[in-house]
Amino acid sequence: MSTDQYFITHIQSSIQDDDFIKLSLGDYKGVEPDLKNIYVKPVLIKRAFKLSFTYRYKTRDITKNFMVEEAIEQIQTLLQENGFRMATLFTTKENTICQWNKKRGWMLKSEQPTSAKLDSLSHDYQKERKIGSTSKKYLAELRLTDSDGKVFKNAQDKWRQINHYIELLSSMLKELPADKELSVVDMGAGKGYLTFALYDYLNNELNKPASVVGVEYRDDLVSLCNNIASSSSFNKLSFVQGTIEDYNPTQELNVLIALHACDTATDDAIFKGITNGADLIVVAPCCHKQVRRQLEKVKATNDLDFMTQYGIFLERHAEMLTDGIRALILEYYGYQTKVLQFIADAHTPKNVMIVGVKKAINLKKQHEILAKLLATKAYFGMEYHYLERLCGLSS
Numbered sequence: 560m561s562t563d564q565y566f567i568t569h570i571q572s573s574i575q576d577d578d579f580i581k582l583s584l585g586d587y588k589g590v591e592p593d594l595k596n597i598y599v600k601p602v603l604i605k606r607a608f609k610l611s612f613t614y615r616y617k618t619r620d621i622t623k624n625f626m627v628e629e630a631i632e633q634i635q636t637l638l639q640e641n642g643f644r645m646a647t648l649f650t651t652k653e654n655t656i657c658q659w660n661k662k663r664g665w666m667l668k669s670e671q672p673t674s675a676k677l678d679s680l681s682h683d684y685q686k687e688r689k690i691g692s693t694s695k696k697y698l699a700e701l702r703l704t705d706s707d708g709k710v711f712k713n714a715q716d717k718w719r720q721i722n723h724y725i726e727l728l729s730s731m732l733k734e735l736p737a738d739k740e741l742s743v744v745d746m747g748a749g750k751g752y753l754t755f756a757l758y759d760y761l762n763n764e765l766n767k768p769a770s771v772v773g774v775e776y777r778d779d780l781v782s783l784c785n786n787i788a789s790s791s792s793f794n795k796l797s798f799v800q801g802t803i804e805d806y807n808p809t810q811e812l813n814v815l816i817a818l819h820a821c822d823t824a825t826d827d828a829i830f831k832g833i834t835n836g837a838d839l840i841v842v843a844p845c846c847h848k849q850v851r852r853q854l855e856k857v858k859a860t861n862d863l864d865f866m867t868q869y870g871i872f873l874e875r876h877a878e879m880l881t882d883g884i885r886a887l888i889l890e891y892y893g894y895q896t897k898v899l900q901f902i903a904d905a906h907t908p909k910n911v912m913i914v915g916v917k918k919a920i921n922l923k924k925q926h927e928i929l930a931k932l933l934a935t936k937a938y939f940g941m942e943y944h945y946l947e948r949l950c951g952l953s954s
């Protein structure tokens with residue numbers, strides 16, 4: 560990873576870990592007249608955590624607020640394209656300075672923190688976690704908290720991950736129809752941490768009535784989760800034992816979620832979402848074996864051999880190709896698609912989230928996508944993508 564990319568990841572981790580105090584950008588060499596510095600600090604706007612950018616010009620200041628993902632993209636662009644040659648990240652643990660050097664490129668330096676305390680707003684935000692309180696029965700029964708609602712030390716990461724996940728989804732969930740009970744399916748629900756959190760958030764924090772089903776093939780997890788749902792009186796949350804491939808929703812589907820479902824199970828889930836007309840499809844893919852095996856076969860004869868001869872690059876190609884084509888197929892079916900970083904690299908490398916929001920199908924775009932799919936497969940020497948075949952799009 561390049562130094563500036565590492566710095567960006569560091570910013571993301573500090574936000575996620577509640578260490579972020581502020582960021583300043585300086586030594587501006589870009590083209591915008593009179594721009595001097597940019598200062599970035601956290602703000603709460605209508606209970607949503609945002610990053611506020613103050614653009615300091617010679618004679619005036621302009622302030623803009625961004626959601627975290629947009630803010631990270633902004634910072635990336637400001638450093639990589641817009642001519643800021645110095646950035647200082649202030650966290651409670653350290654100050655990190657990222658500076659451009661003509662001869663050596665981006666350089667990083669760490670110093671003692673200017674302040675080891677968060678300002679009051681960041682404190683508020685910590686309390687303002689999406690799952691309003693830690694004193695909830697399901698959190699204790701899932702062994703995330705003790706009986707007094709204190710998050711166990713070894714569950715801190717999971718707790719942050721759950722809140723971050725809800726944070727990412729919240730603006731999209733708020734857009735869903737409010738005039739009827741929502742139907743949500745979480746495929747490959749596992750121990751149900753995120754399924755419970757989503758149910759709780761929709762019904763109790765957003766006050767959007769929703770029924771949620773977790774699909775999971777491990778019997779023991781299904782029983783455990785059903786017991787916890789029942790003891791928490793989550794009457795519209797249930798877990799069913801079975802495979803994603805075989806599961807068919809019994810009612811209209813609004814939201815399809817599949818987080819870290821293995822390999823092609825993610826494709827099965829996307830397929831279910833598309834065929835059941837889900838308004839929102841959210842997947843965080845796991846491994847990418849189906850495409851990887853095909854790249855492996857052709858790697859010696861392909862023009863990309865200088866990269867794919869290395870296992871790690873082959874892996875990354877497989878990941879981007881698999882997920883890029885998934886996003887393309889969602890677009891084919893009229894989903895407006897975004898690819899986000901789910902959790903910072905420091906926590907797990909499986910950190911991509913694909914989000915599709917259903918819009919209208921566009922026939923011209925469909926033709927273009929089919930052509931792109933064909934050309935991409937030929938270029939990479941791929942025979943087929945599992946989702947493409949499920950959807951009957953392969954030629």
Ligand SMILES: C[S@@+](CC[C@H](N)C(=O)[O-])C[C@H]1O[C@@H](n2cnc3c(N)ncnc32)[C@H](O)[C@@H]1O
Pocket residue numbers: 746747748749750751752753774775776777780801802803804817818819820821824
């Ligand atoms: C890595 S866990 C992720 C659990 C949860 N979604 C999360 O992100 O915390 C994947 C889960 O999906 C289940 N799973 C994988 N493939 C499946 C399939 N085809 N049908 C049903 N469950 C599946 C596994 O048993 C496992 O519990």
